[in-house]
Amino acid sequence: MKTNSLKCNNMPIIIGTITEKPKDSAISAKKQGADMIEIRYDMLHGEKNNFRKSGLRKNSLGKNSLGKNGLRKNCLGKNGFEKSGEYSCFEITSITDIVKEAGLPIIGTIRSNKEGGKFSGNQKTLFNLIKFIIPHVDFVDIEIRMKNKYIRELNKCAKQNGVGIILSSHPKTPEKNRVLKKHINKAMKYEPYFIKIAPKFNSCSSGFAYFKSIGNIRKIMDDKKQLYCLVPVGKNAASLRKEMKKFNTSHMYGAITKKAAPGQLSVEELKIK
DSSP, rough: OOSOOOOOOOOOOEEEEEEOOHHHHHHHHHTTTEEEEEEEEEHTTTTTTTHHHHHHOTTTTTTTOOOOSSSSSSSSSSTTSOOOSSSSSHHHHHHHHHHHTTTSSSEOOOOOOGGTTSSSOOHHHHHHHHHHHGGGSSSSEETTTTOOOHHHHHHHHHHHHOOOEEEOOOOOSOOHHHHHHHHHHHHHTTTSSSSHHHHHHHHHHHHHHHHHTTTHHHHHHHHTOOEEOOOOSSSSSHHHHGGGGGGGGGGEEESSSSOSSTTOOBBBHHHHH
């Protein structure tokens, strides 16, 4: 299902995030009414039992499968992904094939620890992993703060494979307007499927005030018909997530079984109008 033209009609598109048990989660996502599925590869590396049942090697994704640098020492060969180590091409493609059975568009994501994820490797390693994932998914998440040369190459690879890109930002504190505007202008040059803005907040009131304060930046995206996804993060952000519909968010991320971020609602909760 290669497409970058999935559009939202009045209501936001609901994305179910898989953080564990790919097969069971994919089935559950469809039952709960998700429109798309996000595979968080960085959060799946600790899974063992589910993969064993799905035909993967017994200890292929054990606790130590991601070393200090995010991948085993010899995981990435001269051509980017020759010596695959335990977090291998086989594991990634197998996870993806399992999820594809649900028949929903797939977003492939490896979130770095600097952006709130579990991947602790360097940008070059992350770049090589994302490049490998691209042909196997429908959309791919790329962090806005990656080096420009990596984003350009990943965007080129995505276009060659008919894959849509999502450019995302997950600051630990809300960015000032000028900084956010700089990131948005950078992102729009690549004509992404949507831009994801996911800052962390200490309270619902501060989050609501922030998204209201960036109205001028939202207008820039609206005028360019650029889809964007607003995602408040934080333990007190749950009640704020539904309010994002008021700010014209095009997509909403929901948990299927296990939350991917503090304050995340379930797909079922998001589907309630």
